[in-house]
Amino acid sequence: xxxxxxxxxxVQTFRMDPNGDRVVPPTGFTARLTLFSSAAMAFLAVFAxxxxxxxxxxxxxxxxxxxxxxxxxxxxxxxQMQAQTTAALRxxxxxxxxxxxxxxxxxxxxxxxxxxxxxxxxxxxxxxPQLIEIVETDDGYDAENLRLRLAAEVPGAVLxxxxxWRKPLAQAAARLRGLAFVSxxxxxxxxxxxxxxxxxxxxxxxxxxxxxxxxxGAQDNFIARAFIRRFTLRGLFGAAIGTVAGILAVALLPKxxxxxxxxxxxxxxxxxxxxxxxxxxxxxxxxxxxxxLAAYRTLKERS
Amino acid sequence: MIELxxxxxxYGGGELFSSVSMSLSPGSFHFLTGPSGAGKxxxxxLCYGELLPTxxxxxxxxxxxxxxxxxxxxxxxxxxxxxxxxxxxLDHLTLTENVALPLSTTGKDVAxxxxxxxxxxxxxxxxxxxxxxxxxxxxxxxxxxxxxxAIIMSPDVILADExxxxxxxxxxxxxxxxxxxxxxxxxxxxxxxxxxxxxRTAKSQVSSRVxxxxxxxxxAAGADL
Ligand SMILES: Nc1ncnc2c1ncn2[C@@H]1O[C@H](COP(=O)(O)OP(=O)(O)OP(=O)(O)O)[C@@H](O)[C@H]1O
Ligand SMILES: [Mg+2]
Numbered sequence: 001x002x003x004x005x006x007x008x009x010x011v012q013t014f015r016m017d018p019n020g021d022r023v024v025p026p027t028g029f030t031a032r033l034t035l036f037s038s039a040a041m042a043f044l045a046v047f048a049x050x051x052x053x054x055x056x057x058x059x060x061x062x063x064x065x066x067x068x069x070x071x072x073x074x075x076x077x078x079x080q081m082q083a084q085t086t087a088a089l090r091x092x093x094x095x096x097x098x099x100x101x102x103x104x105x106x107x108x109x110x111x112x113x114x115x116x117x118x119x120x121x122x123x124x125x126x127x128x129p130q131l132i133e134i135v136e137t138d139d140g141y142d143a144e145n146l147r148l149r150l151a152a153e154v155p156g157a158v159l160x161x162x163x164x165w166r167k168p169l170a171q172a173a174a175r176l177r178g179l180a181f182v183s184x185x186x187x188x189x190x191x192x193x194x195x196x197x198x199x200x201x202x203x204x205x206x207x208x209x210x211x212x213x214x215x216x217g218a219q220d221n222f223i224a225r226a227f228i229r230r231f232t233l234r235g236l237f238g239a240a241i242g243t244v245a246g247i248l249a250v251a252l253l254p255k256x257x258x259x260x261x262x263x264x265x266x267x268x269x270x271x272x273x274x275x276x277x278x279x280x281x282x283x284x285x286x287x288x289x290x291x292x293l294a295a296y297r298t299l300k301e302r303s
Numbered sequence: 304m305i306e307l308x309x310x311x312x313x314y315g316g317g318e319l320f321s322s323v324s325m326s327l328s329p330g331s332f333h334f335l336t337g338p339s340g341a342g343k344x345x346x347x348x349l350c351y352g353e354l355l356p357t358x359x360x361x362x363x364x365x366x367x368x369x370x371x372x373x374x375x376x377x378x379x380x381x382x383x384x385x386x387x388x389x390x391x392x393l394d395h396l397t398l399t400e401n402v403a404l405p406l407s408t409t410g411k412d413v414a415x416x417x418x419x420x421x422x423x424x425x426x427x428x429x430x431x432x433x434x435x436x437x438x439x440x441x442x443x444x445x446x447x448x449x450x451x452x453a454i455i456m457s458p459d460v461i462l463a464d465e466x467x468x469x470x471x472x473x474x475x476x477x478x479x480x481x482x483x484x485x486x487x488x489x490x491x492x493x494x495x496x497x498x499x500x501x502x503r504t505a506k507s508q509v510s511s512r513v514x515x516x517x518x519x520x521x522x523a524a525g526a527d528l
Contacts, residue, residue, distance in 0.1 A: 022395075022396060023393065026395075209393055211391070212391050212392065212393055212404075213404075213408055214377065214380075215353070215385065215391055216380065216404050216408055217377050217380035217405055217408060217409060217456075218377060219374045219377040219378075220374055222410075
C-alpha cells in the first residue's frame with residue numbers, strides 16, 4: 001500500500017453515505033470489546049509515553065552534568081604546593097582521556113569561596129587547597145589508574161570525580177527511554193492484533209451477510225469498507241477515551257518538586273502534554289490497516 | 304446474453320447434468336422445469352456466476368465466467384436480477400431496505416429512487432409490509448419482495464427460481480403479468496418452476512420456450528405441455 005493510496009482509501013471509506021453502515025448488522029459484544037481494549041491500550045500508551053519523555057529528560061540532564069569537569073584537590077603544606085601542582089599537571093597532561101587540566105588561579109578560588117566568606121577574603125593567607133579543573137574527552141579517563149599514579153607522585157592530591165557515578169544512571173535512563181519506546185510499539189502491535197481478531201470474528205459472523213451482498217452485486221471495496229469504517233471508528237473512540245483517562249491519571253501524579261527527584265519527575269511537562277493526543281489518530285490508523293488486511297484476506301478466501 | 308456451451312456440473316456426489324447447451328438471447332422468455340433435485344437451481348447459479356461449470360463454458364454477456372474476477376462477477380450481477388429460491392435477505396434490514404439493497408451497494412442514491420421503490424412494492428402487493436423485517440413475512444411475501452429486489456436495478460436479464468412457489472393463484476398471475484410486462488420492455492426472462500399451469504397461462508400471453516432438465520440432460524419441452 002502506497003501512502004497516497006491509503007489516504008484516498010481513508011477518504012473513500014468515510015465519505016460514503018451512512019446507509020453503507022447498516023448493511024452489516026450491529027454486534028454489541030465485539031463492539032464493546034473492541035472499544036474497551038483500544039481504550040485500555042491507549043491508557044497504557046499514555047504511561048509508556050510519559051515514561052519515555054520523562055526518562056528522556058533525565059538522561060539529557062545527567063549527560064549534561066557528565067560533560068562537566070571533575071576536580072583534583074591538592075592539600076599540602078604551603079611550601080610544597082607549587083611543586084606538587086606542577087607534578088599533578090604533568091601527570092594529567094599525559095593521562096589518556098583528559099582533554100584539559102587547568103590549575104585555578106587564586107582569583108578563581110576567591111570567586112568560588114566568596115559566597116561563604118565574602119569578597120574580601122585574603123585567599124593567600126589561608127591554608128586552602130589548590131584546585132585543578134579537569135575536562136574529560138568523550139571516552140573519559142580511567143579514574144582508578146589515575147589515582148594510583150597520583151598517589152605515587154603527588155601524595156597530597158585527592159581526585160574528586162563525583163559526577164562520574166552518574167554515567168551508569170544516565171545510561172540506564174537512556175535504556176529506560178528505549179524500553180518505553182519499545183513498549184509503545186508493542187502496544188500498537190497488540191492493538192493491531194486485537195482489532196484483527198475482532199474484525200475476523202465479525203467477518204465470520206457475517207458470512208451470510210457478505211454472501212447476500214455479493215449476490216446483489218456488491219464489489220469487494222463496498223463490503224470491506226463497511227467493516228473498515230466500523231472498526232476504525234471504534235478504535236478511534238476507544239483510544240480517545242483511554243487517552244483522556246491516561247492524561248488525567250498522569251496529571252493527578254504528585255507534583256514534581258526538588259525533594260521528589262526522580263519519581264515525581266515522571267509526569268509530562270510543558271508542550272509534552274500535547275504528545276498523548278497523537279494516540280487516538282494512531283490507533284485509528286492501526287485499526288484501519290488491520291481491518292483492511294483482514295477484510296480483503298477474508299473476501300479473497302471466500303471467493 | 305447468457306450462453307451455456309456444452310456445460311456439465313459435478314460435485315462430490317457425482318454428475319448433476321452434462322452436455323447442457325442453452326442460449327438466452329435478448330428479449331427471450333424461457334421456462335425451466337424438471338423434477339425436484341434435477342439441478343434447476345444449480346443451472347441458474349451457473350448463469351449468474353455463483354458456480355462455475357465443471358466442463359464446458361458459461362458465457363455471461365460474452366465473457367467466459369471462468370475468466371472473471373470477483374469484482375467482474377459483481378458487475379455482471381448488476382445486469383442480472385435474480386429471484387433466489389431461498390430469497391437471501393438481510394434479516395436486520397426492513398423489507399424496503401432489502402429491496403433497495405442493490406441500489407445502496409452500488410452507490411446509488413436510495414432517497415432519489417424512493418418513488419420507484421414505493422411503486423414497485425405496490426406492484427407486488429407489499430406496501431403494507433414495507434417497514435417489516437424479513438423474518439416477520441410469509442413465504443409468499445418474501446418471494447414477492449425477492450422479485451422486487453431482482454428488478455429494482457432494471458437489469459437486462461431476470462432469472463427467477465420458483466418465484467410463485469408460495470403464492471396463491473391470483474398473486475402468481477399478477478407476478479407473471481409483471482414479468483411479461485418486463486419482457487415486453489425488452490428484458491430477457493428465465494423462470495424455473497414446477498408450476499405447469501403457470502407455464503400454460505404464460506404461453507397464451509407471450510411467446511416463450513420451455514426447457515426441461517431431466518435425466519441429466521436439458522431438453523426442449525414439446526407439445527406434451
Ligand atoms: N456442491 C454440492 N454438494 C452436494 N450436493 C449438491 C451440490 N450441488 C448440488 N447438489 C445436489 O444437486 C441436486 C440438485 O440441486 P438443485 O437445487 O439444483 O435442484 P433443483 O432442480 O433446483 O430442485 P428443486 O426443484 O427442489 O428446487 C440436489 O440433490 C443437491 O443436493
Ligand atoms: Mg431449486
